[in-house]
Amino acid sequence: MAIHGRKEHIKTRIFSDAKEASITVASEIAALIRHRAAEGKPCVLGLATGSTPVSVYAELVRRHQQEGLSFKNVITFNLDEYFTMKKEAIQSYWRFMHEHLFDHIDIPSANIHIPSGELHVDKVSAFCEQYEKSILEAGGIDLQLLGIGRTGHIGFNEPGSGRDSHTRLIALDKVTRLDAASDFFGEQDVPARAITMGVGTILAAKRLILVAFGEGKAAIVAAAVEGPLTDSVAASFLQEHSNAEVFLDEAAAARLTRRQSPWLCGPVSWNPKSINKAAIWLARRTEKAILKLTDEDYNEGGLQDLLAAHGPAYNINIEVFRSLAETITGWPGGKPVDRKRPGDIDRASDSIFPKRVLVLSPHPDDDVISMGGTLIRLADQGHEVHVAYQTSGNIAVFDADAIRFARFAGDLMKMFRLESKAALNIGERIESGVSTKKPGQPDAHEMQQIKTLIRRSEAIAAGREAGIRVDRLHFLNMPFYETGAVRKKPLGEADIKIIEDLLEKIRPHQIYAAGDLSDPHGTHRVCLAAILAAIERVKDRPWFQHSEVWLYRGAWEELEPEQIEMAVPLSPQELLRKRLAIFKHQSQKDKAMFPGVDEREFWQRAEDRNRATAALYDKLGLAEYEAIEGFVRWTHHELPVGETH
Numbered sequence: 001m002a003i004h005g006r007k008e009h010i011k012t013r014i015f016s017d018a019k020e021a022s023i024t025v026a027s028e029i030a031a032l033i034r035h036r037a038a039e040g041k042p043c044v045l046g047l048a049t050g051s052t053p054v055s056v057y058a059e060l061v062r063r064h065q066q067e068g069l070s071f072k073n074v075i076t077f078n079l080d081e082y083f084t085m086k087k088e089a090i091q092s093y094w095r096f097m098h099e100h101l102f103d104h105i106d107i108p109s110a111n112i113h114i115p116s117g118e119l120h121v122d123k124v125s126a127f128c129e130q131y132e133k134s135i136l137e138a139g140g141i142d143l144q145l146l147g148i149g150r151t152g153h154i155g156f157n158e159p160g161s162g163r164d165s166h167t168r169l170i171a172l173d174k175v176t177r178l179d180a181a182s183d184f185f186g187e188q189d190v191p192a193r194a195i196t197m198g199v200g201t202i203l204a205a206k207r208l209i210l211v212a213f214g215e216g217k218a219a220i221v222a223a224a225v226e227g228p229l230t231d232s233v234a235a236s237f238l239q240e241h242s243n244a245e246v247f248l249d250e251a252a253a254a255r256l257t258r259r260q261s262p263w264l265c266g267p268v269s270w271n272p273k274s275i276n277k278a279a280i281w282l283a284r285r286t287e288k289a290i291l292k293l294t295d296e297d298y299n300e301g302g303l304q305d306l307l308a309a310h311g312p313a314y315n316i317n318i319e320v321f322r323s324l325a326e327t328i329t330g331w332p333g334g335k336p337v338d339r340k341r342p343g344d345i346d347r348a349s350d351s352i353f354p355k356r357v358l359v360l361s362p363h364p365d366d367d368v369i370s371m372g373g374t375l376i377r378l379a380d381q382g383h384e385v386h387v388a389y390q391t392s393g394n395i396a397v398f399d400a401d402a403i404r405f406a407r408f409a410g411d412l413m414k415m416f417r418l419e420s421k422a423a424l425n426i427g428e429r430i431e432s433g434v435s436t437k438k439p440g441q442p443d444a445h446e447m448q449q450i451k452t453l454i455r456r457s458e459a460i461a462a463g464r465e466a467g468i469r470v471d472r473l474h475f476l477n478m479p480f481y482e483t484g485a486v487r488k489k490p491l492g493e494a495d496i497k498i499i500e501d502l503l504e505k506i507r508p509h510q511i512y513a514a515g516d517l518s519d520p521h522g523t524h525r526v527c528l529a530a531i532l533a534a535i536e537r538v539k540d541r542p543w544f545q546h547s548e549v550w551l552y553r554g555a556w557e558e559l560e561p562e563q564i565e566m567a568v569p570l571s572p573q574e575l576l577r578k579r580l581a582i583f584k585h586q587s588q589k590d591k592a593m594f595p596g597v598d599e600r601e602f603w604q605r606a607e608d609r610n611r612a613t614a615a616l617y618d619k620l621g622l623a624e625y626e627a628i629e630g631f632v633r634w635t636h637h638e639l640p641v642g643e644t645h
Helices: 018-039 054-067 093-100 121-137 174-184 199-203 215-226 234-240 272-286 295-300 304-310 313-325 366-380 399-415 426-436 445-466 493-506 523-538 542-546 572-583 602-619
Strands: 011-015 043-047 074-078 080-083 143-146 168-171 193-196 208-212 244-249 356-361 384-389 473-475 510-514 548-552 566-570 627-634
Touching: 011 018, 018 043, 018 054, 018 143, 018 208, 018 244, 054 093, 074 121, 080 093, 121 168, 121 193, 199 234, 208 215, 208 234, 215 234, 215 244, 234 244, 272 295, 272 304, 272 313, 272 602, 295 304, 295 313, 304 313, 356 366, 356 493, 366 384, 366 445, 366 510, 366 548, 366 566, 366 572, 366 602, 366 627, 384 445, 399 426, 399 445, 426 445, 445 473, 445 572, 493 523, 510 523, 566 572, 566 602, 572 602, 602 627
Parallel strands: 011 244, 043 074, 043 143, 143 208, 208 244, 356 384, 356 510, 384 473, 510 548
Antiparallel strands: 080 193, 168 193, 548 627, 566 627
């Protein structure tokens, strides 16, 4: 856990992962509940929803069930609820709170307060006034738990929400609705309004804890914690509260000054990693190539300590330049040893060639989107390349596509006079089922199977384009994902065992896994957790001693140059092949169901990202390439993933 950085206007604590942060928050809540009970007083909690507090609630439930923590003296007030929204709807916050907390503890039902999404609009104003009154009658909120949205909202206090605002009906920002689209199977189904506690209501709480996890929250966290006080970022108003604190994992803290440029906060312990980070930061800031940085640049950039300890500038520059240059390789699987010239073996030569390579892809298209060029290179260079698709990706297929394929299957049966009445009528049945399905309702099993086949056929076509043999494509269908709904089951033993068995079967020399944890629906995070858990089980087996694990990024975030440990340059032809492989995923082209807020197609994001990395390497003074895919090495003592929900 890091100390409070001087650039921050709110007390901020950074934890190694989301689990550690969640346990710390739950410990404080549990201590407060017990303290109030000992005084014979109620404990009034303000609660939040969303993926962030799930692990906090799980820990509180554990303490109730295993340590006797009682909630009989607890009164709760939730921040918000969609409007309109029925309690039993799978997206409702009423249902969320009961599924994750209330159904598992001994809190009296009369003590639970959640804004109602079922009111007639004429009664909303009176309800909101009563909600405020109920909070006051309970003695005010002792501790308010908060998350933060990408617009900086706390509760649903969107940009423009005033410092003194109270509980009210509010229109949701487009970004907020896009972020929620995955829960509703499309932005068009997300309610346009919500009832929320106001900023003033939140700030009236005696204690505020804001929790944020993941790379996707890093930019808005920095704006709220270090930026100006502004109603365009409602969370910035926490700067005015005398007892507010922010709890972050390392990923969410990445844009804070003490993480992004710690030398601006005070003395730094200089090592190769921090020196690289500082020099690259300075080169980007001055728009100079690394080898052109001068002593004056380091002094004026606030890096006097670095210059004094490791200068002059030329010495620093050449070391950083060399370390960056050494990341670039056209042989991601290693270069074969030239047996004819044993005295002149290239430093990149590898005695194990060809290698068995396993690429683990959370969805059926992450492999080609994220590392399609490297995949092509590995196959072309003769390695035994396997790709394992961890989930079916079936919820990301539009109903219209499923109907089209079902009708095609029925017509195909008729054409070849294959006798199966059930199959002949499949198109009509699927279309009938879709017509009666409510927004967000899980697909019927038959529909899930059709959507799974669509994604599988696309993955096979993309693999063929990349040069991967069909018998080396593995469709794992991990159970945690197969709910037919956006909300998944917790990661379980069966999920981990599937990965463990595959690792043991292939015994790969190289493993590639998705380290991009910012996907909107969290599947990447769960898939990586399963991989790391499986690796933990096999890491002491003899074959694993010859294995290495590389993490790639996908459609959501990119590695910074100081993070990249292997940079694979792509030629224009390889970039085109990568694009064509992505195109094979037709159900995700033109308009994907869960694109996030980035409106570009996945192939465009991938190309822009790869070209930007290459352009940055060029600006830093290295060779000019068409595109670059970046990777970071994972070792078994690291755990770069926190929450798994």
